[in-house]
Amino acid sequence: MSVQPVAAEPPERTPRVNREEGRPLHAQIRDILHRQILELPLHPGSSLPTEEELQKQFGVSRSVVRQALSGLADLGLIRRQRGRGSVVAATPVLRRHVQRAGGLxxxxxxxxxxxxxxxxxxxxxxxxxxxxxxxxxxxxxKIERIRYLEKLPVAFMRTWVPRDLFPHFTTELLENASLLGLMREHGYHPAGGPRQVQAVAADPDLAQKLNTNNREPLLLLQGVTRDALGHGLEWFNVWHSPNTVFDVDAQVTSQPAPVSEEHIRRLRTLTQQLESELAALDNSSR
Structure with missing residues (x-):
């Protein structure tokens, strides 16, 4: 199956680099291509413009274009193949159950x-x-962490944990470790707690940490985790990148059927009959 290259945008809509912004040109080009991959969307296997085409489009040197493409490759967003140029890779998607505490x-x-x-x-x-x-x-x-799915940052976590309960926490201990797992190892067993999810816009700091665009919509999960005795073990905010799917197991609430006056009358008659028969049995047994 032949793969068609990505069609160029009309000149008036073609993104441009801003040489007065102060940010490196390769980072600007990387972010422009990143946005195009996420928004068009470009299917896995779609070809990106050639290095020469990108040079002409952005008015930069080949070394700048190669730096930008290397940045996308490092994130796992493209594959650079000999003889084919750069093609879009399958973007990993983070899936999590919103009703589950921990176990990500x-x-x-x-x-x-x-x-x-x-x-x-x-x-x-x-x-x-x-x-x-x-x-x-x-x-x-205050613990701040970034979680990566393959090479792609998918969540930025800011968590507050009682120091009296966990005085031993260090950067080295938490690196590539489960926070709730460490709590269990030290005798505190997380049981869960209330959570809420809302859509928020990425500020410049979050955009940098999650390698996304400023004002990009993110999903914020906020909540508290308690143990079985109700002690608070953590209070957290987790900002998720746009390639996150929250799975929810929704249940239909059963509604009681309306009870008619006739049904109530029959139940009362039956109750009276049962009471009468029970009284007769009681008298005969004396």
Missing amino acids: DEQVAAHGQRLRTHVLTVEPASPPEAAVEALNTTNTW
Whole structure:
């Protein structure tokens, strides 16, 4: 099956680099191509323009174009094939069950994928007011992590954890580790807690961490995890990249059928008959 190259956009709609922005040109081109891959959408196997075509489109050197393409390849978004140029790779999708607390590694493994965790910070910090109420303490760790699906960043996590319960947490301990798993190892068994999901726009910091565009819609999962005794173990915000699917097992609530006056009258008559027969039996047994 032949693969058709991606059609060029009309000149008035062709994205351009901004030489006054201050950001490297290769990063701007990488982000433009990234956005096109996500938004068109380009199917896996679709050819990108050649290096020469990209040079002409953006008015840059071949080395800049190659840096941009290398950035996309590092993210797993394209494959660079000898003789074929660059083609769009299948973008990995993160699937998780919104009603499940923890176990994200297991959920991902069920789809034949693997998550990697990189810890950005583990530091003592005062939590937000909502976290103080949930954890019943102001003595907390603030933990920031990025989770990668293959090479693609799919979630940025900011978590507050009571230091009195987990004084031993360090960056090295949490790197590529399950936070809830570490809690279990130290005698605290997460049971769950309320969660909520909402759509938010990426600010510049989130866009950089998740390698997406500013104002890109993200899914924010926020909540608290408690143990079986109700002790707050973590309060968290998790921002998910656009290639995240939340699976929900929805159940239809059964509604009781309306009861007619005739049905009520029959039940009352039957009740009276039963009471009468029970009274007769009671008298005969004396």
